[in-house]
Amino acid sequence: MVSEVVEKKLYDAASKGDVAILVRLVEEDPYLVHGVSFPFSRNLLHVAAMHGQASIVEEVVKYNPRLARISDSQKSSPLHIAVEEGHLEICQKLLSVAPEACWWRDCHDMNPLHIAAIKGHVEIMEHLLEESHLLAMEGLPRKETVLHLCVKHGQLGALKVLIDRLGAELVDADDENGETILHMAVRSNQLETIQYLVDNKKIKRRTRNIRGHTPLQVLNESPRYTATRYSEVRKLLLKLLRPSLDKILPKWTNTMMVVVILIATMAFQNSINPPGGIWQEDTSSHKAGDAVIAHTHPHIYRYLVHANTVAFISSFLAILLITTEAPSVNICFWRMAVYAMAVSMMAITLSYAASTMVTAPNIKNKPIHLITIIFILACLVAFVLMFLFLHLLSHYFNWKAKIRSQEDLTTDPLYKRILYWIYQHFETRDV
Known part of the structure; x- marks a missing residue:
């Protein structure tokens, strides 16, 4: 003790x-x-x-x-x-x-x-x-x-x-x-x-x-x-509450990369090998290497060159943004890449239309390029409607998220509040 x-x-x-x-x-x-x-x-x-x-x-x-x-x-x-x-x-x-x-x-x-x-x-x-x-x-x-x-x-x-x-x-x-x-x-x-x-x-x-x-x-x-x-x-x-872009962006950017590379390739190929080919020999009116349609359809050729140039530059810009991983840093860069891809798609569509006007024969004395123009315009309208639909859909999901989280919707801009009213009207209407 x-x-x-x-x-x-x-x-x-x-x-x-x-x-x-x-x-x-x-x-x-x-x-x-x-x-x-x-x-x-x-x-x-x-x-x-x-x-x-x-x-x-x-x-x-x-x-x-x-x-x-x-x-x-x-x-x-x-x-x-x-x-x-x-x-x-x-x-x-x-x-x-x-x-x-x-x-x-x-x-x-x-x-x-x-x-x-x-x-x-x-x-x-x-x-x-x-x-x-x-x-x-x-x-x-x-x-x-x-x-x-x-x-x-x-x-x-x-x-x-x-x-x-x-x-x-x-x-x-x-x-x-x-x-x-x-x-x-x-x-x-x-x-x-x-x-x-x-x-x-x-x-x-x-x-x-x-x-x-x-x-x-x-x-x-x-x-x-x-x-x-x-x-x-x-x-x-x-x-x-916003959708996480960490999982979505990689898939979207991979798909965008494939699309814009394809468009850039098409625009480049269309520039060095235009429809109708190039002159092989020098003559009094042209030189070897000149595009044939530059002499046969000069106005359409100018449109073709402009469309190819816009398609190539815009697709190159999208490639540059994606390869530098800028979209993962800031959503604004991702939007720029999307807009660049959209511009390149429309430009290559116009290039296709110009090429068709030159190379397509007449059918029943009606130039086929008129039908092509109608088809191209329909595609452009469908393209714009698709973007509009996706835009409205993103606002709809944003509205649903705000409703679930009980946010104050009165602080949003007027056009968004109008869209919210439309969404609510369609959800509550009698079937």
Whole structure:
């Protein structure tokens, strides 16, 4: 039985880092390190870890490394205490003698990594993750993840480290109430966390909590926001409601690349090898290499050259935008590529019409190029109608998304509000 006087001296030595007194007391009683117990069933390593005395920890583990595997009455090991207090050096020493302690859970069912996340001790978190990334996968009460703990306690730095180390597989995980970390960040008015999750595209799917509410609806119900902060957060959350172009753009750009390369090839071939061919020999009226139709149909040839030039330049512009991956950087570049492709398609269509006027024979004394012109005009009208339909369809899906998220439609431009009224009229009309 250790006397109270010796126990107090030992506690003071451990808490103040007095290695000399500790060594003297242990020399007087070699079993002192093994048998002494402080309040809450804590040993010398608990006390030294609490006060950040790395020299005491190093000395005690020489006498009895098993103390690093003993938990107190709160089920906290010395490693739990060192992590909570943020003492990295002590954590490293304890893990070297008891690495299995990083998996143990305290009375709150948390392992040391969970505690480091709550406290925001980033360096300790990184050291624990080096032991095993699976520590972060350990579940918590109420189905929460370690990312929920970071957001709940406002530890954005710890959140970034975990997501960077683990990837985004836990970002969309929800707790027993169906709430993701984005729901929680919106509810607790954490603008920087929301901005990080949205701007860095960490959220991969749209989720609803157990009440069927999206993060935007949680924002609308929250009384904790000023008008300015509400507007900022709302603008960020609206980005999630727009269709993600990350998955759509690669397919569209691949298809566009095939189309514009084909058009550029057609325009180039039509320029160096025009319909009717080229003169092979020099004469008094022309030179070898001149286009035949430049002499037989000069007006049509000018239209042909202009159409081929426009088709080639516009398709080249689209190729340039796509190969530099500009559409993935800014949606405006993607629209420019689409418009360039549309111009090249119309130009190559006109080139086809001009070529047909020159090479087609007469049928029943009626020039076939008149029929071709009608056909080409019909194609152009169909092309314009297709683009108009796609434009209206995109506005329709945008309107449906705004209805689901309960957005204010009165702030949109007048032409959009007219379209919304038309959509609503057709959806609510009697069948």
